[in-house]
Amino acid sequence: MGIINVSNISKKEIDNARLIVENKIKQLRDNTPNVKFEHNKLAEVEINKFFYEHKTVNRVMIVLRANGCEHYKQDGGCSMCSHFNGTDRSAKITTEEYIEQWQNVIDGIGLSDTKFDLNDYPVVCVYNLGSLLNENEITTEAVQYIFKSLNQYKGVKKVIIESRAEYVTEEAIKNIADVYDGIVEVGIGVESTNNLIREICHHKGIDDIRKIENAVSILHRYNFKALAYINFKPIFLTESEAIDDAIKTSIDCLNMKFDAISIEPTSLQDYSLANKLYQIGQYRVPWLWSVRDIVKGVYDKVNDKVDLRLGGYFDEEVLSGSQGVGYNSKNEIFPHMTSLNCDKCSNKFIECIKKFNMTYDINFLYEIEKCDKCYNLWEDVKKIKDSRDIVTRVYDILGNEG
Numbered sequence: 001m002g003i004i005n006v007s008n009i010s011k012k013e014i015d016n017a018r019l020i021v022e023n024k025i026k027q028l029r030d031n032t033p034n035v036k037f038e039h040n041k042l043a044e045v046e047i048n049k050f051f052y053e054h055k056t057v058n059r060v061m062i063v064l065r066a067n068g069c070e071h072y073k074q075d076g077g078c079s080m081c082s083h084f085n086g087t088d089r090s091a092k093i094t095t096e097e098y099i100e101q102w103q104n105v106i107d108g109i110g111l112s113d114t115k116f117d118l119n120d121y122p123v124v125c126v127y128n129l130g131s132l133l134n135e136n137e138i139t140t141e142a143v144q145y146i147f148k149s150l151n152q153y154k155g156v157k158k159v160i161i162e163s164r165a166e167y168v169t170e171e172a173i174k175n176i177a178d179v180y181d182g183i184v185e186v187g188i189g190v191e192s193t194n195n196l197i198r199e200i201c202h203h204k205g206i207d208d209i210r211k212i213e214n215a216v217s218i219l220h221r222y223n224f225k226a227l228a229y230i231n232f233k234p235i236f237l238t239e240s241e242a243i244d245d246a247i248k249t250s251i252d253c254l255n256m257k258f259d260a261i262s263i264e265p266t267s268l269q270d271y272s273l274a275n276k277l278y279q280i281g282q283y284r285v286p287w288l289w290s291v292r293d294i295v296k297g298v299y300d301k302v303n304d305k306v307d308l309r310l311g312g313y314f315d316e317e318v319l320s321g322s323q324g325v326g327y328n329s330k331n332e333i334f335p336h337m338t339s340l341n342c343d344k345c346s347n348k349f350i351e352c353i354k355k356f357n358m359t360y361d362i363n364f365l366y367e368i369e370k371c372d373k374c375y376n377l378w379e380d381v382k383k384i385k386d387s388r389d390i391v392t393r394v395y396d397i398l399g400n401e402g
């Protein structure tokens with residue numbers, strides 16, 4: 001991949017390209033309206049089907065209304081993410097408010113399912129649109145309260161949370177391990193193990209992969225599970241470069257001892273840099289056909305026993321939705337576009353991906369026949385090569401963008 005071969009590019013040029021990306025992201029963030037949310041109400045509660053311990057189970061995803069990711073507050077955040085659209089930037093959510101949000105779930109307040117019981121869900125996700133292990137985003141008291149409460153629900157077998165790697169510290173993990181006996185899986189945004197792609201294309205702000213390796217080893221020390229989020233098709237990459245990078249990153253993550261990987265095809269939300277490049281004709285969301293290539297590519301290199309998920313494609317039922325500002329009354333962070341093929345086959349393909357996520361059976365991804373409208377086009381897209389290195393692409397695309 002030409003993009004990786006940057007031996008003839010100086011560090012100064014690479015830093016400069018990164019800065020151009022950062023400035024553009026910050027400019028977009030400055031134009032993002034600050035929405036006021038009620039602090040004692042959850043962002044979303046939804047249930048979906050998930051594959052766990054060799055069978056399809058119900059999973060509940062609880063999204064707390066939270067203070068927001070510190071990475072975007074400090075450096076603008078990642079290029080593909082708009083989680084900040086769902087956070088209230090003007091006020092801090094207190095421990096008491098987080099606890100009230102959590103109690104609302106337990107008591108079923110504001111949920112459409114009046115008989116809601118956490119014990120019915122073997123897998124529970126507790127998300128905060130950022131890092132649950134960063135005490136500036138959610139207090140350690142609130143986190144401990146939530147896990148203490150979860151410990152009483154023996155029907156819950158696994159809890160999934162998310163955190164940037166740098167907040168996975170002994171202290172933060174102990175805070176949970178002290179009060180919770182069950183399995184905890186921590187999803188960490190790796191995005192790419194290629195430093196250049198991660199730092200320039202994703203603007204991840206993790207310049208040293210060892211920070212991620214360190215997080216995995218801390219998690220394992222406490223018998224926690226490590227899940228790698230791998231973004232598929234960041235800005236500035238061609239389709240085939242993005243496929244190659246997602247496969248390589250998946251293998252690297254497994255070698256780094258991650259217990260599971262989740263491929264996250266880029267989707268578009270307002271005010272992200274990916275969305276901006278889409279608007280100016282410099283970005284297309286990934287093709288669904290490519291997602292199949294990635295799963296096959298990983299299975300071919302490792303085996304099909306690997307815990308590989310395709311993020312964002314689960315049959316969901318929303319029990320408590322947005323506070324009314326998202327597309328079609330959806331949650332504010334709901335994307336307006338996800339990866340797609342053509343209008344003839346996209347929906348069918350998405351159904352196949354959902355079946356894959358419920359079974360991990362790759363055959364479901366081959367249930368769909370080659371589409372006469374778009375399959376050949378996708379094959380041609382995969383042949384597109386870009387001889388420019390990544391720095392030149394940034395200059396070309398953003399250098400003159402006002």
Ligand code: SF4
Nearest residue numbers: 069071077078081130
């Ligand atoms: S992807 Fe994660 S780290 Fe990046 S801006 Fe979004 S919430 Fe923050």
Ligand SMILES: [Zn+2]
Nearest residue numbers: 342345371374
């Ligand atoms: Zn098609």
